[in-house]
Amino acid sequence: MTESTLFTLAFILYIFSAFFYLAFLFSKKMGSARTGSILAWAGLAVHAAALIARTIESGHAPFTNMYESLSFLSWAAVLAFVIIDFKFKIPKIGPYLMLIVVGLVALASSPLMPKTATPLVPALQSYWLWLHVSVTLLGEAFFAVAFIASIRYLAAGDPAKKERMDSVSYRCVAVGFPLFTLGGLVFGMVWAYKAWGTYWSWDPKEVWSLITWFVFALYLHTRIVMGWKGKRSAIIALVGFLAALFTYFGVNYLLSGLHSYA
Amino acid sequence: MRMKSFIKFFSSVKLAIVLLIVLTLASVLGTLIPQGRTVEEYAARYGQIAGFFSRIQLTHLYHSIWFLALLGFFALNIVVCTLTRLAPKFRRAFRPHVQADAKGLQALKLNGRLKKNAALSEAKSDLVGLLKAAHYRVRETAEPPRTSLLARKKIWGIFGSDFVHLGLLVIIAGGIVSGLAGFRTELAFNEGDVVQVPRAGFELRLDKFTTEFYPDGNVKDWKSAMSVLEQKRPVLSKMVEVNHPLSYKSFNFYQTSYGWNWDNPAVELWAKKTGDAAFEKKMKLRLGERAPLGDKEETIVAVARFVPDFVLGEGNEPQTRSLQPNNPAALVEGFRGSEKIFSAWIFANYPDFSKIHGTKDTDLAFELKSFEARQYSVIEAARDPGTALIWAGCVLVMAGLGLAFYWPPWEIKAVLEEAQGKTELVIGGLATKSRDAFAAEFEKIIASSRRSK
Numbered sequence: 001m002t003e004s005t006l007f008t009l010a011f012i013l014y015i016f017s018a019f020f021y022l023a024f025l026f027s028k029k030m031g032s033a034r035t036g037s038i039l040a041w042a043g044l045a046v047h048a049a050a051l052i053a054r055t056i057e058s059g060h061a062p063f064t065n066m067y068e069s070l071s072f073l074s075w076a077a078v079l080a081f082v083i084i085d086f087k088f089k090i091p092k093i094g095p096y097l098m099l100i101v102v103g104l105v106a107l108a109s110s111p112l113m114p115k116t117a118t119p120l121v122p123a124l125q126s127y128w129l130w131l132h133v134s135v136t137l138l139g140e141a142f143f144a145v146a147f148i149a150s151i152r153y154l155a156a157g158d159p160a161k162k163e164r165m166d167s168v169s170y171r172c173v174a175v176g177f178p179l180f181t182l183g184g185l186v187f188g189m190v191w192a193y194k195a196w197g198t199y200w201s202w203d204p205k206e207v208w209s210l211i212t213w214f215v216f217a218l219y220l221h222t223r224i225v226m227g228w229k230g231k232r233s234a235i236i237a238l239v240g241f242l243a244a245l246f247t248y249f250g251v252n253y254l255l256s257g258l259h260s261y262a
Numbered sequence: 263m264r265m266k267s268f269i270k271f272f273s274s275v276k277l278a279i280v281l282l283i284v285l286t287l288a289s290v291l292g293t294l295i296p297q298g299r300t301v302e303e304y305a306a307r308y309g310q311i312a313g314f315f316s317r318i319q320l321t322h323l324y325h326s327i328w329f330l331a332l333l334g335f336f337a338l339n340i341v342v343c344t345l346t347r348l349a350p351k352f353r354r355a356f357r358p359h360v361q362a363d364a365k366g367l368q369a370l371k372l373n374g375r376l377k378k379n380a381a382l383s384e385a386k387s388d389l390v391g392l393l394k395a396a397h398y399r400v401r402e403t404a405e406p407p408r409t410s411l412l413a414r415k416k417i418w419g420i421f422g423s424d425f426v427h428l429g430l431l432v433i434i435a436g437g438i439v440s441g442l443a444g445f446r447t448e449l450a451f452n453e454g455d456v457v458q459v460p461r462a463g464f465e466l467r468l469d470k471f472t473t474e475f476y477p478d479g480n481v482k483d484w485k486s487a488m489s490v491l492e493q494k495r496p497v498l499s500k501m502v503e504v505n506h507p508l509s510y511k512s513f514n515f516y517q518t519s520y521g522w523n524w525d526n527p528a529v530e531l532w533a534k535k536t537g538d539a540a541f542e543k544k545m546k547l548r549l550g551e552r553a554p555l556g557d558k559e560e561t562i563v564a565v566a567r568f569v570p571d572f573v574l575g576e577g578n579e580p581q582t583r584s585l586q587p588n589n590p591a592a593l594v595e596g597f598r599g600s601e602k603i604f605s606a607w608i609f610a611n612y613p614d615f616s617k618i619h620g621t622k623d624t625d626l627a628f629e630l631k632s633f634e635a636r637q638y639s640v641i642e643a644a645r646d647p648g649t650a651l652i653w654a655g656c657v658l659v660m661a662g663l664g665l666a667f668y669w670p671p672w673e674i675k676a677v678l679e680e681a682q683g684k685t686e687l688v689i690g691g692l693a694t695k696s697r698d699a700f701a702a703e704f705e706k707i708i709a710s711s712r713r714s715k
Contacts, residue, residue, distance in 0.1 A: 119476040122483050122504035122517075178663040186656045195505050197446065197516040197644045199652055200437070202324045204293045214286040218279060225275045255293055 003057055004115070006050035007071065011105045013043030014078070018098035025095045033091035040078055040098060047075045058117035063133045064124055066252070067115050070108035072134070073248070074101045076141035080172070084145050088168055096148045128191035135183025136209075140244045142176030143216075147241035150234035166230055169237050170223065177216050180244070184209045204255040208247035215240040272342035281336045288332065292323035337434050344427045351420055360403040360412040362675040367690030372701055374689045374708040382409060382680035385687060389676060392710050396703060398674065411676040419695070422666025429658030432651050440648030452523060452638045456491060459643050462513055465491040469499070471639040473520065484517050486639040502641065512645050519640035521585050522570065525549075527635040529565050529592050531608075537625040544631070552597070559598060561626070567593040568633065572609065580607065592630050670695035674704065687711070 001009075017039035024032035051072060054062040063069040081097045084090065107113070120129075146169045153165035188209065189199040200206060219236040222228040228236075271277065295315065296303075304312040304321060319326030367373055378385040386409055390400050398413035449457050451468035458465050469487040476482050483503055490498040490510050500508045508515040528548055533555055535541040543556055547565045555561040569582040572591035580591070590610040596603050603624060610630040676689045689708060693700035 119478070119480055119482065122481065125483070126505040128505075174667045178660070178667060181663060182660055186660060189652065189656065193649060194507065195516075197507065197514060197518070197642050198646070199649060202292070202297065207289050207293050207324075211286050211289050214282050214289070218282045218286075221275060221279060221282070226279070251293075 001049075001053070003050050003053040006046055006053055007105075007109075010043045010047035010050055011102075011109065013039050013046060014074075014098060014102050014105060017043055018095065018102050021091070021094035021098050024091060030091075033094060036094050036098065037082070037085065037091065040082055040094070044075065044078045044082060047071075047078070051075060054117070060117075060120050060124075061129045061133065063137070064120060064129070065114065065118065067108050067113035068117075069133065069137070069248075070104055070113065073137050073141065074104040074108065076134075076138045077101050077104070077144050080138070080141035080145050080175075084142075084168065084172060088171065090149070090164070090168055092152060093145060093148050093168070096151070097145065100144065100148075123195050126191065126195065128187060128194065132183060132187040132191050135179055135187060137183075137248075139176045139178075139180030139183055140248060142172045142179065143237075143241045143244045146170075146172035146176060146237050150237040150241075153234045154231065162230065166233065169234065173216060173219060173237060173240075177220070180209075180216070181213065184247075185213060205247060205251045208243065208251050212240060212243040212247050215243050269342055269346065272339050273346045274339075275343065278336075278339050278343060281332065281339060285332055285336065288323065288329055291320065292329075295320050295323070297324065298322055333434065337431060340427045340431055344424055348424060351424070355417050355420060358401065358412055358414070360401045360410050361405070362410045362412070362677050362690070364677045364679070364688040367675055367677060367688050370690035370692060372691035372704045374687075374704075374711075376687050376689075376708070376712055378685045378687065379683075380685055381683065382407075382678050382685045385685040386411070386678055388714055389678070389687065389689075389711055392707050392714075393674065396707060398672075407680050409678045411674075411678070413674040413676075415672055416669045417671045419665050419669035419671040422662050422664070422669065425662025425665060426659050427662070429655045429660075429662055431655075432658060433655030436648040436651030436655055438648070439651060440646050444644070444646040444648060446642060446644040446646075448518065449641050449643055450521075450638050451486070451641060452636060459513065461645070462511065462643075463492075464497075464510070465494075466515065466641070466643075467491055467496070468639055468641075471520070471637055473637065484520055484639070486517055486641060488515065488641070512647065514644050514646075516642040516644065517639065518642040521638055521640065522587065522635040523638055524568065524570055524582075524585065524635055527568050527633050529568060529630065530632040531563070531565070531592075531594065532629040532631050533563070534627045534629075535625050536627060555596075555626075557626075561603070561624075562597040564595050564597070565592050566595045566605070570635075572607070587633070590630065590633055592633070594628050596624065596626065667695075670700070672696075672700050672703070674707070 017036045020032045020036035020039060024030070024036060051062045054068065054071075058064075063072045077097065078101055081093060085093065149165045149169035149172060153162055153169060156162050156165060188206070192201065192206075193199040215236065219233065219240055222236065223233050296307075299321070301312075301316070304315060308315060315321055319328065323329055368375065378388075380388070386402070389411065390402075390413075393400050393411075393413040396415075398415045399417075400411060400413045402409060402411050404410075445461060447460055449459070449466065451457060451466075451471070453468055453471055456465050456467045467489045469489055470485075471487075472485045474482040474485065486502045488500055488502050488508055489496040490508075498508075498510060502508045502515055502517050504517050507517075526549055528546055530544070530546045533541075533543040533545070535557070541557065545553055545555075545563065547553055547563070549565055549568055552562050552564040555563050567580075568590070569580060570590050571583040571586055571588040573581060573583040573589070575581040580593075583589075591607050593605060593607055595605045604626070606628065608628045608630045610633065613629050670693060673692045674689060675692070676687055679686050689711075691700060691704040
């Protein structure tokens, strides 16, 4: 099967997964959540096959333009969710996350995003492309799950549920923050040094990754040292995810700089 | 400021939080105002307040005095914060307080109390065995009739944040070294050029420069075959490409740019006659070179000028907008004998636009088919002694994050007291991270301890 067939199949599986999770949200029947989870896993597997097919077809890493990187980000978000769900059993995150994933995949499929695989410009011909982008997007995917857990925290009324969402949000940041630091900042600096001859140029995308890092550093310090939990913590996690989203998306469209690839 | 209040001010986490917020907002501001542009650009964009922006250095914000001062405060804050917290942490890690009291342990969230029909030494070795099997390091202190045990694992986890902070300081130090001692300059090479590298005792030679293309015409790679020369002798050769710099001594050389040398291009012309469909002549001319067209009028053709990026300047004077071949154009002239009979600008991208206007009517038409110019390669030479610190700092930060999040220190304390041949054990557990996993392990140890005899 070709990449586009697999991608469409994954899209359909994600839509059904979102549907069953939504049914669970309203009916509270665990069976629906289980079906949603199985469909999410299936979508993840098919989507992985699509990414592999894309890599083989194009001969390079599957995140060199906006379509590819959106596709990879949505895959990473599902991966982050199924891992967190496997560990903490939080089906309530499912409907929101799967809706976001369906949105991202729809955006990737839209005519706005050119799908043709273009050959790599010289600056991107490096194995650091794999390391830098995949680890960064995986970190951002965990921030996305933290974002939803924080929203659920703010929306929930029951203190036990709130406590749980607060802890899930923290666990996601505990995974996402080291990944983002490693992929976005450390690998980014190493690659910039190899490609541009300087590890830091205050390019808008670099600055926005630093801003994202500052916000999550703030999250950790207020939480661990000052004991801020709950509402304030949730709000900082929200801001952090929005900063990550702007780093990923907004910088490309609103600010110009060296990262003019995707 | 007295020393004490100075330390108190800079050891505050509140200051760290304020600084993080201020640094974040300043960084955002720097991405909203384009950095390092010309005075004219700022004037056009911001009008009256442009002068104010440049006075408070918003136009080069990340190198402004106030931003660097903020970073300096931040570094000082990290130093003082970390140092003031380090001494108690060292005591806890290397000179721990082993002695415990039963009441204190029972006040802990995780605690257990059991009685054993055994002598203290037996009960103790039993518990120590269990703890060691679970990879705890056990210390003990005895003050009869009581013995206290302290069992811990992954105690290095308490230093996670310190490693991160130390790493950040090393990175900041690396940035300072880069800023003060770093040196970079661009060197342009024609093929065969030998250039003395500034501030270095060696020379660099470009042996060959090639541009590779994909089938669709996009650039695949720029390759500069470079040689390092010591006392005019080549000592090292390497193909320098984007992402593959050449390293020699403390210098790195990067492929950064390229361009064309437009002084002496070769131009390929196709001549046709509107009145004679059979006539076609292909010719390749250097600038200024004259060649016969081979028609019966014995016309001589020459290329008088070539511009890579044609534009009409003031007074309709043809000139080039850039050194990129965006709109290549050649001025073709025709002669019969010594008389110039026509001259015409012809355009590679607009073959239909090329019109012949001359002193005599001619039915000649020219096309600018191709052109060749020597390409030169631009290599950036950089020496940055700060990078070693940067990488060391990155390793420390990542190690610290690993310790802080995934190396949770767990602590189990016990007090054993013997009375009439029986021993009472009071056990308490303490963890600040991964509490659920610790609770499970703690309960397991208590349960195994209960089971044994």
